[in-house]
Amino acid sequence: MQLVLVGLNHHTAPIEIRERLSCAAHALPGALAAAAARPGVREAVILSTCNRMEVYAVTDLPDAEAAYAALRAHLAAFHNVPEAVFASHLYYKTESEAAAHLLRVAAGLDSLVLGEAQILGQVRAALQHAQQAETVSATLNALFQQAIAGGKRVRSETGLGRGGFSIGHAAVDLARSIFADLAHASVLILGAGKMSELTARHLVSSGVRFVVVANRTYEKAVAMAQRLGGKAIHYDTFPQEMITADIVISSTAAPRPILRRETLAPILRKRRGKPLFLIDIAVPRDIDPDVNDLDNVFLYNIDDLEAVVAEEAQSRRAEAARAEAICAVEAAKFLSWYRAREAAPVITQLRERLDQIRQDELALLRSQLQDLSEREWQKIETAMRSLMNKVSREPILRLKREAAGESSASARYDLPTAAREIFGLPHADAPASWPAPNAAGEDAAAETPQAPSLPGGTPSSRPPDSPCERAEVSECPLRS
Amino acid sequence: MSVAILTTLAFALYLASAVGHGAYLFLRAPAAPSGQAPSGSQAARLARPLLLLGIAVHFAAIGAWCVTTHRSPFASEYGTLSVFAWTIALAFAAVDFRVRLPAVGAVALLVACLALAWGVAHARAPIAATPLLKNGLVTLHVMAILVSFALFALAFGCAAFYVLQNRLLKARKVTGLFRRLPPLETLDSVAYHSVAYALPLLTIGLAVGMALVFGGGLARPAGAWLTDPHNLAAIVTWFLYLFYLLARLVTGWRGVRLQYILIVGLVVTLALYFVPSSTHQFS
Numbered sequence: 001m002q003l004v005l006v007g008l009n010h011h012t013a014p015i016e017i018r019e020r021l022s023c024a025a026h027a028l029p030g031a032l033a034a035a036a037a038r039p040g041v042r043e044a045v046i047l048s049t050c051n052r053m054e055v056y057a058v059t060d061l062p063d064a065e066a067a068y069a070a071l072r073a074h075l076a077a078f079h080n081v082p083e084a085v086f087a088s089h090l091y092y093k094t095e096s097e098a099a100a101h102l103l104r105v106a107a108g109l110d111s112l113v114l115g116e117a118q119i120l121g122q123v124r125a126a127l128q129h130a131q132q133a134e135t136v137s138a139t140l141n142a143l144f145q146q147a148i149a150g151g152k153r154v155r156s157e158t159g160l161g162r163g164g165f166s167i168g169h170a171a172v173d174l175a176r177s178i179f180a181d182l183a184h185a186s187v188l189i190l191g192a193g194k195m196s197e198l199t200a201r202h203l204v205s206s207g208v209r210f211v212v213v214a215n216r217t218y219e220k221a222v223a224m225a226q227r228l229g230g231k232a233i234h235y236d237t238f239p240q241e242m243i244t245a246d247i248v249i250s251s252t253a254a255p256r257p258i259l260r261r262e263t264l265a266p267i268l269r270k271r272r273g274k275p276l277f278l279i280d281i282a283v284p285r286d287i288d289p290d291v292n293d294l295d296n297v298f299l300y301n302i303d304d305l306e307a308v309v310a311e312e313a314q315s316r317r318a319e320a321a322r323a324e325a326i327c328a329v330e331a332a333k334f335l336s337w338y339r340a341r342e343a344a345p346v347i348t349q350l351r352e353r354l355d356q357i358r359q360d361e362l363a364l365l366r367s368q369l370q371d372l373s374e375r376e377w378q379k380i381e382t383a384m385r386s387l388m389n390k391v392s393r394e395p396i397l398r399l400k401r402e403a404a405g406e407s408s409a410s411a412r413y414d415l416p417t418a419a420r421e422i423f424g425l426p427h428a429d430a431p432a433s434w435p436a437p438n439a440a441g442e443d444a445a446a447e448t449p450q451a452p453s454l455p456g457g458t459p460s461s462r463p464p465d466s467p468c469e470r471a472e473v474s475e476c477p478l479r480s
Numbered sequence: 481m482s483v484a485i486l487t488t489l490a491f492a493l494y495l496a497s498a499v500g501h502g503a504y505l506f507l508r509a510p511a512a513p514s515g516q517a518p519s520g521s522q523a524a525r526l527a528r529p530l531l532l533l534g535i536a537v538h539f540a541a542i543g544a545w546c547v548t549t550h551r552s553p554f555a556s557e558y559g560t561l562s563v564f565a566w567t568i569a570l571a572f573a574a575v576d577f578r579v580r581l582p583a584v585g586a587v588a589l590l591v592a593c594l595a596l597a598w599g600v601a602h603a604r605a606p607i608a609a610t611p612l613l614k615n616g617l618v619t620l621h622v623m624a625i626l627v628s629f630a631l632f633a634l635a636f637g638c639a640a641f642y643v644l645q646n647r648l649l650k651a652r653k654v655t656g657l658f659r660r661l662p663p664l665e666t667l668d669s670v671a672y673h674s675v676a677y678a679l680p681l682l683t684i685g686l687a688v689g690m691a692l693v694f695g696g697g698l699a700r701p702a703g704a705w706l707t708d709p710h711n712l713a714a715i716v717t718w719f720l721y722l723f724y725l726l727a728r729l730v731t732g733w734r735g736v737r738l739q740y741i742l743i744v745g746l747v748v749t750l751a752l753y754f755v756p757s758s759t760h761q762f763s
Contacts (some may be wrong), residue, residue, distance in 0.1 A: 177645065180665035273735025275664055296735040311655050439611050439644045 001042065001339070003139060004064060006071040006090055007054030010112050020081050024047035034078045037136040038070045041138045044095040047105070049122050051112050054105075058099065058139045064094045099143055099334050103327040106151035108160060114320060115160035120151040138342075143334055150330030157326065160319040167195075169203030170308040171279050174300060175203065175247055178275050184391035186210035187230075190238060190243035190251035192220040195281045199249050200228055212245065214238040216252070240261070243270045247277045250286040259287040261294065268294060280306070341405035347396050353371035354388045401412045485546060486541035487562070491596050493534030494569060498589035500527025505580040505660050527582070531589065533574055538566045538596075552614065554567050556606075563600030563623070565592040567630035567696040573632065575670055581662050585668070591633060603762060619687050624685035631678030632721070632742075632749050638671035639742035646736045668735075671742055672728055677711075679721045710757035717748045 008018065023031050023046055035044035047054040055075070059067040071089065093101050101110070106123045108115040127144040130136035138142075154160055173180075173387070181184045187198050187208050192215040211230025214237070215221035221232035233241055242248060242264075249315035268276070273296050279406060280287040280301040287412060292299040300308075335451040362384060366377070504527060542562055553559030572588040575581065605692050645661050648654045654661075693705045706709055724741045727733040 173647070173659065174654065176663060177649060177659065177661070178664050180669065183663075272732045273738065277734065292650060296736060300652065304652045307652065308654075457599045 001060050003058055003095050003098050004067040005056050005093040008089045009052035017086050017089050022054045023080050029133045031078050032133040032135040035074045038074050043137045044135045045140050047126040048207050068092045096335050100331045102147045103150045105149035107323050107327050110188050124148055146330055146334040150327055152328050154323040156432045158319040158322045160287045160323045167305045168199045169306045171199050172202050172206045182207040185246040187247045189213045190242050190250040192224040193251040196249045196251035199247040212241055247281045251282045252286050257288040261290045301376055340400050343399040358384050358388050368375050420479045484539055485542045486728035490534050490538035494589050494593050497527045497531040501582040501585035505513050535569050552582050556601040557602040561595050564626050565595035567627045568592040571630045571634050585659055587637050607741050610625035621688040624681045628678040628682035631674040635671040635742045638667040639739035642667040642739045676723055710755045713752040713755050720745050
């Protein structure tokens with residue numbers, strides 16, 4: 001079984017290709033069923049968003065190329081698009097690369113807008129669709145759950161999930177450093193321009209409820225006020241409005257500043273120390289920079305806001321590195337579980353074999369020792385079970401570690417070394433009574449576990465499945 | 481458990497809670513522009529229960545000290561500072577249930593730790609044996625003043641953060657960690673409410689003290705009390721905070737200048753504690 005991913009995204013394919021392969025929610029059950037019905041495909045999950053189309057699958061096909069071909073054929077058949085149209089835009093990943101990719105996708109690291117939050121919900125929805133269509137089983141379920149957990153960690157432990165950061169966002173962030181609750185803050189807009197409306201929209205979507213618009217052309221002020229759900233006033237009355245406003249966005253086309261220190265001072269006296277946040281996005285500037293020296297006035301012009309945006313972009317890059325580290329940890333968790341599953345059939349067989357031996361020995365003993373009480377038999381049975389568990393404990397543990405890639409042993413073993421490894425036996429020299437190869441002749445040499453004269457070089461360099469090695473170990477006196 | 485173990489445990493819990501509040505500042509994701517709530521780290525989530533546990537354990541430590549010595553906690557420097565630390569922690573916990581102020585919490589709890597450590601350092605100082613300290617009015621006098629001091633300290637913390645945040649905003653340097661400081665309005669509001677509760681308590685404390693002086697309950701003549709610089713500092717403190725409250729309530733003043741009053745206020749309050757008193761010697 002292997003985990004594979006075939007997909008394309010905004011990095012690899014233009015919108016014309018992406019839209020031809022995209023899969024709407026109502027079509028997903030059919031697409032999932034079609035993918036899972038392909039020969040050799042055991043599990044399938046489809047992640048289809050406006051920026052990506054990815055098919056994750058678990059297959060028991062002989063190799064990755066066969067799996068890729070099956071999924072490519074599914075995409076072509078289901079979307080009725082010739083493979084030649086999209087094949088060059090596809091990317092293919094398998095096993096650890098596929099897992100790491102999904103972790104990065106769920107964290108928003110592979111998104112068009114770095115760290116965008118929507119993708120995590122889309123990953124969750126993809127899994128739910130596959131669960132409903134019954135095309136997902138243990139492996140993809142575990143992978144997607146791990147990806148969702150990783151995505152959540154990235155959002156809670158890094159600042160990556162802040163979404164796009166514009167001048168409007170910077171204004172909202174700064175307003176939040178001044179005002180406890182934007183729902184109680186009022187905004188005065190001077191000049192009904194596009195930039196001021198955009199900035200005001202950010203504030204309104206962040207909770208601001210009171211918006212007043214002043215513009216030299218009153219009709220434009222009325223139109224903007226209607227769009228923002230506020231009220232319009234005549235331009236010459238704005239100083240009066242500034243007494244109660246908390247945030248002022250200024251974006252007029254005035255050639256000289258409309259707000260100076262001396263014009264603002266009487267207004268501030270009436271405000272009695274209430275903080276005033278001035279956002280000057282006009283060029284040339286509407287507000288004299290000296291105004292910032294006044295108590296309780298915080299003036300930010302377009303350059304100041306852009307500096308905040310730039311600082312945010314810088315910190316986002318650092319956050320991305322932290323997010324990558326989290327994704328790597330979460331991917332490793334999944335891969336450890338995934339690889340450990342490969343050892344499961346061997347472990348089950350080993351347990352069954354040992355249990356069979358136990359039952360056989362117990363039956364033999366029962367026939368020989370007939371005068372023991374049931375209580376004594378229970379003790380014997382408990383002891384045998386305990387013995388079985390103790391003998392199998394170390395090999396099972398090592399099998400799991402080896403499968404999970406946690407084993408320190410990297411070389412392939414000859415069987416005696418493997419026996420030492422799986423039973424956790426210490427390395428030791430042969431006992432003194434052990435016959436030396438030269439003293440005992442060729443036959444003895446053949447019986448010695450590490451006989452140097454055997455063909456095929458030293459035991460450690462020989463492939464473990466070599467017939468020679470099997471013969472050698474089957475004759476090993478340690479087995480008797 | 482002994483007083484020493486309980487006090488040490490309370491100290492450790494306050495410190496852990498202070499670290500937790502600090503971690504909340506450092507580890508939580510900044511507020512998203514979309515308004516989605518930021519989530520804190522595991523350490524930050526533990527800060528509040530650790531604080532509440534610390535307050536309970538500290539209360540037990542003070543109680544155990546009283547039971548062991550058969551004295552009011554105010555009979556020793558250790559007891560007085562211990563109660564002061566406890567009231568700071570309690571005052572912050574009360575505020576914390578209304579509005580989350582991790583930055584203030586980290587600092588306030590460190591101050592509580594400092595006060596407690598100072599008290600422990602003076603634990604071997606002689607315990608006042610005067611029967612005066614068994615007088616309920618004296619206990620009320622000291623307790624009311626200590627709680628008011630704790631609230632003034634909290635107001636000072638908020639004012640200090642206000643001034644810092646104000647300067648950062650003016651200099652356009654609200655970056656990195658500073659973006660996680662509380663908003664100016666919240667700091668102003670918490671400082672105001674702290675003083676609004678503290679001033680009546682200080683008034684009660686001073687009024688009870690005066691009643692004891694002029695009611696003849698104390699051995700020294702009233703003139704000695706009135707000329708004691710310690711008592712004069714108390715009156716200056718009272719007027720200073722009264723001025724702050726009147727400025728806020730009557731004239732509607734707000735803003736950074738008002739915060740300076742709170743900063744000066746704590747300096748005067750500390751002077752009040754440290755100025756040697758000729759009339760508050762009970763040993």
